[in-house]
Amino acid sequence: MNLVSCDWLLKNLKDVKIIDASWHLPSTKRDGFQEFQKGHIPNSIFFDLDELSDKDTDLPHMLSNAETWAKNISKLGIKNSDKIIIYDDSEVLSSCRCWYSFIYYGHDPKYVKVLNGGLHKWKKEGKPISQEVIYLEETNYQAIEKSKMVKNKSEIDLNINENKFLLIDARSKERFEGKVPDPRKNVRGGSIPNSYCLPYNKIIKSDKTFKNVDELRKIFKQAIPDNNKNLVFSCGSGVSACILALAYSLVDNTYVPTIYDGSWAEYGRISY
Numbered sequence: 457m458n459l460v461s462c463d464w465l466l467k468n469l470k471d472v473k474i475i476d477a478s479w480h481l482p483s484t485k486r487d488g489f490q491e492f493q494k495g496h497i498p499n500s501i502f503f504d505l506d507e508l509s510d511k512d513t514d515l516p517h518m519l520s521n522a523e524t525w526a527k528n529i530s531k532l533g534i535k536n537s538d539k540i541i542i543y544d545d546s547e548v549l550s551s552c553r554c555w556y557s558f559i560y561y562g563h564d565p566k567y568v569k570v571l572n573g574g575l576h577k578w579k580k581e582g583k584p585i586s587q588e589v590i591y592l593e594e595t596n597y598q599a600i601e602k603s604k605m606v607k608n609k610s611e612i613d614l615n616i617n618e619n620k621f622l623l624i625d626a627r628s629k630e631r632f633e634g635k636v637p638d639p640r641k642n643v644r645g646g647s648i649p650n651s652y653c654l655p656y657n658k659i660i661k662s663d664k665t666f667k668n669v670d671e672l673r674k675i676f677k678q679a680i681p682d683n684n685k686n687l688v689f690s691c692g693s694g695v696s697a698c699i700l701a702l703a704y705s706l707v708d709n710t711y712v713p714t715i716y717d718g719s720w721a722e723y724g725r726i727s728y
Contacts, residue, residue, distance in 0.1 A: 458555065458565075458705055459572040459666060462581050465541055469499055473538045478575070479505040479550035479695075483639065491545060497571075497578060498586040501532055503542075505550050505695075508557075515722050516640075516693040517553070519606065525561045526599035533592020536563065543571035543578070547657075547664055552698040556713050560606065561599040570702060573665040580663065607688050607716045609723060616649045621686035623651040624679070626696040627720065640692070643724045648690065654679040656691070656699040666703060673707045690716040690723075 465474070476496050478488035492502045508528050510518040519525075534540065540558060544551040551570050558568045571578070579585065607615075615621055625647055630636045632653040634645030647653070658675055659667055666672065680687070687704060689697035694717045701713035716723075 457709075458569055458702055460541055460569045461572055462578050462583055465497070465571055465578075466583055468541075469497075471539065472541045473534055474498075474500040475503045475532075475540060475542045475554060476500045476544065476575070477503040477505060477542050477550045477554035478544040478546050479553075480546050481639075488544075488546070488550075493587065493589060495585040495587055497543065497575065498584055498588075499590065500543075500586075501534075501590065501592065503532070503550075503554055505553060515718055517695055519557065519560065519601075519717055522561060522599040522601045525557070526597045529561075529599070530595045530597040533595055534597055535595045536598055537567075539567045539569075541569050541571055543574045545575040548574055548660060548666075548699055549695050552702045553695045556605075556698040556701060556715065559713060560602055562602060573663055576664045602712075605712060605714050607714065609716075609718055612648060612690075612716055612723065619650070621688045621714075622680060622682065623648060623716065624687060624689050624700060625651050625653050625720070626656040626689060626691040626700045627653070628655050628657075629653050631692070631720075638692075638720070638724060640721055642726045643721060644726055646724060647720070648723050651690070652680055654700060656696045659699070659703045666706065669706050672703050676704060676707060686714070687711070688714045688716055690719040692719055693721045694719045 474497055476492050480486035489502055510520040542551045542554045555568055555570050559565050625632050632647045638645050689700045691697040694715055697715040705711045
């Protein structure tokens, strides 16, 4: 199970490294770090999704190379042996991306979990909140990229005809069908040929927790014609795709989370 409850985390606050990965769409005008400073789960450290993404591309939130990731994670004071619990205050969007990233760079999957319900549920349950910002001693984190966990545009193009895996899009049905404009400039509406739509909000309850395994299994079965095939997830920029990847790992604990990192921001880009 890749999730932990608020009660479990409260009992184990001193035994794990806790990461606040809160990130918000620019349109919300919310600042994750400013909100972190005003209140967070005790002992948390802040993970900046934008800062830890690849700076050498104009595509949003792309994975950096292993050396850059290791350097940044070392600065956060995280060791390869640490048990990590990740949460956010952004509808599990960024916590799942952070979860995926740690596994992609070689952290033991058994040691990386997401707080079910995030900060929203933690506060709702009256759990303690801290304003203390802690800085841990720098470590020597080692990272190795698991390249099979990510697809590039060439692989996506080939798969349209070869059909070796099923591509599942986490965006809304309206965006998937091109009925509304894409929120990003120079990106057209629509979707990748032969892909399927499963909006990520279909698997999240109103309290920001994941639906139970039986419900998730039914949702995937209804949305995907043959989920015995290899599944690859995409979205707008590789973030909400990771929510579906985590959800499917709850249904199938042998599943290795795999995403199209460039997602629609790359595939739907308008060239001039």
